[in-house]
Amino acid sequence: MPGDDRKGRYLPPGLRTLLAYRRDWLAKDVVAGVVLTMLLVPQGMAYAELAGLPAITGLYTSVLCLLAYAVFGPSRILVLGPDSSLGPMIAASLVPLMASGGDSGRAVALASMLSLMVGVITILAGVCRLGFIADLISKPTMIGYMNGLALTILIGQLPKLFGFSTDADGLIDEAAAFVRGLADGETVPSAVAVGSAGIVLILVLQRWLPKVPAVLVMVVLSIAATSVFDLGGRGVSLVGELPRGFPPLTFPEVRVDDLAPLAAGALGIALVSLADTISNATAFASRTGQKVRGNEEMTAIGAANAAAGLFQGFPVSTSGSRTAVAERAGARSQLTGVIGAGLIILMLVLLPGLFRNLPQPALAAVVITASLSLADLSGTARLWKQRRAEFLLSIAAFLGVALLGVLPGIAVAVGLSILNVFRRAWWPYNTVLGRVPDVPGFHDVRSYPEAERLPGLVIHRFDGPLFFANAKSFRNELMRLTRTEPPLRWVLIAAEPITDVDTTAADELEELDEALNAHGISLVFAELKDPVRRKIERYGLTRTIDPAHFFPTLEAAVAAYRAQTGAQWTRDTDSPRDPQDP
Structure with missing residues (x-):
């Protein structure tokens, strides 16, 4: 339009309209x-x-x-x-x-x-x-x-x-x-x-x-x-x-x-x-x-x-x-x-x-x-x-x-x-994931109660950033997941929804990893975004969390666990359950 040319570029919008x-x-x-x-x-x-x-x-x-x-x-x-x-x-x-x-x-x-x-x-x-x-x-x-x-x-x-x-x-x-x-x-x-x-x-x-x-x-x-x-x-x-x-x-x-x-x-x-x-x-x-x-x-x-x-x-x-x-x-x-x-x-x-x-x-x-x-x-x-x-x-x-x-x-x-924004970040949705036959990927066990799980492995998804207000509840949630029979060997975090980790959350993750290691449990991450991964490295968390426990996809992490343990998919009722399940 004529009002958008160089002649009228610096005029107020109304005068530009007048030119056109x-x-x-x-x-x-x-x-x-x-x-x-x-x-x-x-x-x-x-x-x-x-x-x-x-x-x-x-x-x-x-x-x-x-x-x-x-x-x-x-x-x-x-x-x-x-x-x-x-x-x-x-x-x-x-x-x-x-x-x-x-x-x-x-x-x-x-x-x-x-x-x-x-x-x-x-x-x-x-x-x-x-x-x-x-x-x-x-x-x-x-x-x-x-x-x-x-x-x-x-x-x-x-x-x-x-x-x-x-x-x-x-x-x-x-x-x-x-x-x-x-x-x-x-x-x-x-x-x-x-x-x-x-x-x-x-x-x-x-x-x-x-x-x-x-x-x-x-x-x-x-x-x-x-x-x-x-x-x-x-x-x-x-x-x-x-x-x-x-x-x-x-x-x-x-x-x-x-x-x-x-x-x-x-x-x-x-x-x-x-x-x-x-x-x-x-x-x-x-x-x-x-x-x-x-x-x-x-x-x-x-x-x-x-x-x-x-x-x-x-x-x-x-x-x-x-x-x-x-x-x-x-x-x-x-x-x-x-x-x-x-x-x-x-x-x-x-x-x-x-x-x-x-x-x-x-x-x-x-x-x-x-x-x-x-x-x-x-x-x-x-x-x-x-x-x-x-x-x-x-x-x-x-x-x-x-x-x-x-x-x-x-x-x-x-x-x-x-x-309301803070409340959603403070208490984001979180759940346990499992494998559903004939449905690609891993899915919420609340939506798919029939989902299969691997003994000794729990896949946990946390749908929000990890920061000072929710870091402790995140840690407590994972510790509750470990109180199951048979004992866990891996806690796998489906980390794709985690958009940030602040310093308070980093300290909680370090303490969580040390607590899990004391029980013979490894803390593992999959699909962690590159900017968040760089923050974790800058915080020095890779001193306690094994760098080999960061996987590009959930499929790769699960395949590594199965190769290490020989575990098979099961619907055993003794498998770790989501603590929020009824």
Whole structure:
């Protein structure tokens, strides 16, 4: 493509796309930009309020992140903006720093600084090529985290849907405050009616008429209902007229002691944003034939967040739903986002009162339907059927969000993912192998109880690296295998799955070999990888382990044992058994 030549090699990805722009894309990008704007405006306002910020900041944020990604984003199709999954995290970062009844100006300044911090973190991650960071959250823990987030958002929006507000913080407190509000008669029936109708309308249109902009239809009908039924006079809160114009370039002013708490929130938000962006980029790239450039995506996300933070915005992420809308509308490049940003600016300058009669319960309906899309109940049920351990991880992540809060919840999710990796390395699968007639090779005796074995020989397979955490259990396992009748002569390690041996494990192997030698048993290895064999030699283990006891294949090791002992294959019940067998 022309944008890939030497002339454009050093330009930002968006400008390289511009050099390769095709004239026949223009009409499709314009149409997609118009359609996208219809979704950006109500969602931007709704997600701003979800984050505890004025609705107008959602529009400022949408404009800046779209323009920044158009310049720095490598994908021609991804759409960035305020996101329902980040809203509670932003609110959780701001609430502890806000005094009771704190002014909106301070909230905006804190959110803007949070966005700048997220931008710096993600830009550094991209420059340092740390794309693997997005893999710190496993899918089961992410499912649990998102389920907890969906429930948190849903409960938090119920008071607005019913026409009142609460000062509670946290899922349990918010649920209790909502119930108290209902019991105290604070419900506004007209608010419930318009909000509930909005939820039903969005869900029905998304299910049966997916090409229709459901959110836009609901917003238009809600504004019409305000005029027809005088909802404002019936106690329903309205958005009101938005400030005219666009904010100037502003560096947010916050207190020094605010920086550390904001930085902690920024790390969690950056991690979720990166994971969301990489997964969406991968999904849409596979459909459009584009190549995923993870490090460039991180840099672009950082630029978008930094730009939003300098114009009274808040942290953003990639939106799968808005990207899908743009794709269905025929978007061909990031010009779609530029057109969407331009239309929002025109609205702010020329028509700031366009949404003044939009009911607040309608915005709650937008957020609640978005929260429902975050939940993955079918995925949770699949984990229950497929792997109970990962189901429990998912539930633990869910409870972390529900009971501890959104930001601690992401820490729980990451921690559980890391612990799960460690658990698998700590207790890897291990078993005894035998020969199965008419099946080439050597096989797990648990899967083939009829497998034949050689008297005096046990073949043991350990499916993981040998390191400080599992070395002692590996040694104890082999010592248990030796307590059999007739006595063992060889313990043969099927070492192909052993990918590493650290110094602690090397010391354990040396002690194991000496203990086995004291009982007249030889420790033998087969199929040990060359890098691992070189480590063993560097550790000096060949001083105790006979170099002749390293074989290239299991077949060669077994043949050597049979030649030495004359043993014959047998299914004798006195043969050494796997200690984990029933």
